[in-house]
Amino acid sequence: MESESGDKYAADLSSIREAQMRISSYIHRTPILTAETLNSISGRKLYFKCECFQKGGAFKFRGACNAVFSLDDSQAAKGVVTHSSGNHAAALALAAQLRGIPAYIVIPRNAPNCKVENVIRYGGQIIWSEANMQSREEVATKVLQDTDAVLIHPYNDRRVISGQGSISLELLEQAPNLDTIVVPISGGGLISGVALAAKSINPSIRVFAAEPKGADDAAQSKEAGKIIKLSQTNTIADGLRASLGDLTWPVVRDLVDDIITVEDKEIVEAMRLCYEILKIAVEPSGAIGLAAILSNNFKQDPISKDCRHIGIIISGGNVDLSVLWDSLNK
Amino acid sequence: MESESGDKYAADLSSIREAQMRISSYIHRTPILTAETLNSISGRKLYFKCECFQKGGAFKFRGACNAVFSLDDSQAAKGVVTHSSGNHAAALALAAQLRGIPAYIVIPRNAPNCKVENVIRYGGQIIWSEANMQSREEVATKVLQDTDAVLIHPYNDRRVISGQGSISLELLEQAPNLDTIVVPISGGGLISGVALAAKSINPSIRVFAAEPKGADDAAQSKEAGKIIKLSQTNTIADGLRASLGDLTWPVVRDLVDDIITVEDKEIVEAMRLCYEILKIAVEPSGAIGLAAILSNNFKQDPISKDCRHIGIIISGGNVDLSVLWDSLNK
Structure with missing residues (x-):
């Protein structure tokens, strides 16, 4: 699949299928849940692809696992580095543990405690940074110099995007009649992989992004026709505060049909429905797709x-x- | 399968297979989840059969559905009645709604709000009782007289036991190598169906009951060799306060290998692990199996x-x- 400007995208169906084969023995094939009550509330048939059950508690393990197991032995031996608000960090630590190599994880001081604990559980070596992107990148650069390890970016990486795309392959096997997929958007790694795979298999399928109003850089970028970065964000969805990268932006620009922005209170209400109706534990970023479908904007x-x-x-x-x-x- | 005294049990593999066929188009075939972290904590391979994802949020829908769809049309037309602390009530209301017949639900005033809401959501007609078994039964008897509807007991009923047994058929297809099954015990309907099916398929499989220390009538009954009823119970597990019935007791007596009792604080800790590691929303009664496996008693x-x-x-x-x-x- 080529972009509108004629360039190739960072990943394609072939790299995504390769990723799926590479990671299939390590990942969980996560189930789809459905609930009549939510179909009734939304007036549609909803199929929830539960990446909350993925190893490490998030889809991030797919991309991290593909990246780590793509390295040749001499590269891998020096270890991997990343900076992340949490889920990619834990995922990379787990993938590195499975391969038996070190993982150096730069984490901002405001990351949720449960995400930091996951990194520790999987044997990652934590290096703290300040809570802004500049500090995260500076600290990561220093670690790279000291260790000669390989940087695995949380989303602006072909191997990571290809790994995340494996979700679409599973999803369209489990629910072949889908006409629409709704995906949380932050840096764009997840939605790029999902859109590239899904639209290669079924060009008429719609892919919507769901984004918090308080971190709506992707919506602003689509509107402006170029990457917009926000100087600050304000949302409960701690996983959705990053900006698009040069590898994810072309996919978002060309293949994402629309971006639905939602308020934090809609996200919390969707979390409540996930707990009370679906009986699953979701983080705010995880509930935003349901919030989008139930929103007036949609x-x-x-x-x-x-x-x-x-x-x-x-x-x-x-x-x-x-x-x-x-x-x-009590 | 015959009991040690030579009598037949209330259900058998044949009635359970019939139940499975009768209800299969109405129920969810619930997934099995696994987590390396919990395997590591317990030192065993654990397979979680997630009946929290069942319609109505609990296994109870299997038995209620089998009972409702076992009725002939003239019986069914008058509706069904039950008294329940909640999950059987919602399950019966939903099954009746699917069949298009009335459900009269006697609910004690101390039932959790979310369970009462489920009954209302599925169109059940609520009749309140006091929070003790005598009042529940008296009110139910009055409703039966007024409506000529059919009583569907929450557990002391062949059709209900057979429906619950369908869990074992699925579980042993999904995880054929199990050597042990752990089941919450209250009135004994769930464990009777599960044990009858599982031990018919694999006589060497072990079936353990998990019971709160503050409502340990089943453990006391096994010890005494006869049904013991408690004058009061004290546990956070609101679904596990009932006493064994004359149809469930023989199965518990003969086929349940042992009863593991746990403290409420162990139940809360197991709930926490279910949320944080498995990412599922469980009620206290739902988490007790994991609590039992992690307990010193086990x-x-x-x-x-x-x-x-x-x-x-x-x-x-x-x-x-x-x-x-x-x-x-906030």
């Missing part, structure tokens, strides 16, 4: 009336529930 | 060293999480 979109069988990617389930246990232990 | 049991591949039935996920949403909405 219902008022003229295309939405043709969306009858909708795949929703529940991207992750790493959420800090200490308030819940505190209340139960 | 680890000190000499049989436990032979339990390597353990199926754990996560019986339901209907839990009131309002404290969580209150904190997130």
